[in-house]
Amino acid sequence: MTATVLLIHGGLWEPMDAQRFWGAPGITDGLTAAGLTVLAPDRPKHPGSWDVEFDALSELLTNRAEPVTIVGASNGCTVAARLTLAYPDLVDRLVLAWPATAGDAEVDTLTLAGLLGRGCTPGDAARLLAGDTLRGTTDAELAGLARLPVAVLPSLMENPMHQRATVDALLQLVPGSRELSGYPEPPRPDFPPYLDQFVRSIVEFVN
Template sequence: MNVLLIHGGLWDDMDAPRFWHSPGVVAGLAARGFVVDAPDRLARASSWEAEVAHASSWLSRGPVAVVAGSNGCTLGVKLALTYPLLVSRLLLAWPATPLPAPSVPSGLLDGETLRGVRDAELASLRLPVGVLRAVPENPVHAWRTADALLDLVPVAVELPGCTEPPRPTFAADLPGFVLTVAEFVENR
């Protein structure tokens, strides 16, 4: 199975090596036999549409299970909506809570539960969706966002939460996170 990892961040210096590679997520999933891609998102994108256009080539191996983290959850949802035949499963990990961000273009901040996505779009998702909350809760990844996703997406299931990979404490959560992703992707 092919797994596409979409890192978080929004108009900052976050990238795939810092979010997925250095914390061991890519290696952990590859060791379990998955073909893993963890490319960099479009830096300082002007719109979510520009992000989707940039990311469309990532689906060339199709169909893929998408694991999206933090603000990358918006891109994961947008890819699933735009390319429903190429995204087989969607795991929304540590979904970002929309907070004011004055230096970010307003088009990237518009939306409801998730930036850039209308709640009606979330409710239209029909592929398997997993939601993984940040533990412990924090203002950027508030549990109310995960709760809202679980309420809005009719097929969503809650998965065991953990800290986010850029945090040093994620090392203790890595084995459990890799197992959670593997089981979700393999539909166990």
């Protein structure tokens, strides 16, 4: 039976969607060519809370008979983790790729300014920014991911929004988790030379 991968793109109240994050860089086609079934939905563009995102994507899992591997990217890692925790029988592997850094004063200030500048209300912005190592989750919840294979994929070149410290914290929080090779984030212009390597990393983890 063909394995299925659910790709959850990054962004938070930004002009980002699955096509720009996974499709245009060639990831969707690469994983399909490697024999995987790929689900790549768009996240809600202007969510007032992480519950809104969870509800929008949970429909992809509730009617499935076979489990999936979830690959969350950047702020999409929050949704990926919450889906994995909520549906333990429907998610058998999890990749937290380029996890968005939370709890850093400078990063949170910049992220808040971006949210407010795009029309997010202060109350909704506060809810979206709340959490521990990953926004919208607690570290105690993340520790519960130890029941399944979990991989953390860092940014090849550390940057304020995707810091090495976040990767290290997740590896410590989730017993048995492992680190995959780092790559540039797909929307970046320096990603294309790494496409084949990235696809191989995901395929090998799934299998």
